[in-house]
Amino acid sequence: MDDCGRVDDRQGTAARGHSAATLYEASTHSLACSASLQPAWPGAEVSGRAFTVRGRGGDNLALHHAVLQAPSGTVLTVDVQGAEYGHWGEVLAVAARTRGIAGLIIDGGVRDTEAMSQMGFPVFSSGTSVVGTRKDWFGQFGGTIRVGGAAVRSGDLVVADADGVVIISAEHAREALESADERVAKEAAFMDQLRNGATTVDLLDLPSIERTQSQSGP
Template sequence: MTDAARGHSTATLFEASAGAAHACDPGLRPSWQGARVAGPAFTVQGIGGDNLALHRAVAAAPAGSVLVVDLQGARHGHLGEILAVAAQQRGILGLVVDGGVRDTAEQAELDFPVFARHITVVGTGKDHPGTFDVPVRVGGVVVRPGDLVVGDADGVVVLRAEAVAETLDRSDERVAAEQRALAAIRGGVTTLEYYRLGSGSTP
């Protein structure tokens, strides 16, 4: 569906989307440096402080999907090393969770990308089964099943499934334009000159 979003950054996708992409709030951050994920959302509605829904989602989600989980921003370690390994074995690409996680060093060693609101050692219960494949709110953004989710060092963006192909094409064009700009600037042209910013413009 996405070819890993063609390698585009969250910033490029957001700027090229013509309003079809939505940026999750900056509280959702990569749990380890260098984490990056891109893929269709498998949505999970759970209860903060309980991770039974995540255990069930790992068993149910199709390979090639990204778990996108609403846990109400709860300050609990809903996913750790064991669930990360289990998710990788199932072919799940990564996790975006409005809640907390733990074992971030192990996630980095596994190269399993996780984006979360908190990093914490606080444990969880296992009582609430959760609901799958329903719209969820994560980072202030409503995510529908199958929406494209992309996370990198700058944050997380969500792109409506029906707008993916067009946005990726525009992103390709935007990157090409930026490369032309960079070549000119490295050749000595100022940004004021290249972008024709008038002297009366506010910096």
């Protein structure tokens, strides 16, 4: 909980602490967003249920209203068509933090990245820009949007960290988390074997140089 009594999921409780890479590899139902979506500041990470917003490039009125509409603990997940404007900055980040919003994923530009880093508000965007925006269109909330090339619906699980942004459909989220739990346990045993001298070639049954040479003959 944050100091306003609202859920703050920046520590990854919605994803049980699993990384984006682990969840992507553990589930066949996960979607990886384009690498164009990057953390706005080093160390940013967030997980939670998506609250989807469809806006217009160069117009951020939808984002102001999304802050009012989104349930506490959700991740604002926004399609503004990758437009290179400063759709989101320190003012909206403070407003969102106060209302318990966990973070922002936006296919479009943001600004004030240093200020958001200092306050620890996690943002993933397709770029940064100082160019200002209009405030004309209220936008659309809920439903399916596309962010970084991946389809996202309100309620889907969103996990974002230094490795990328992953979307898992709401109906498969529990299954994905359980698969990730199993994967992490197996990887822990795998790491122990490596520390005790086993090789990745043997453990993964990869082709070896010696085996290949013996099969090809002199």
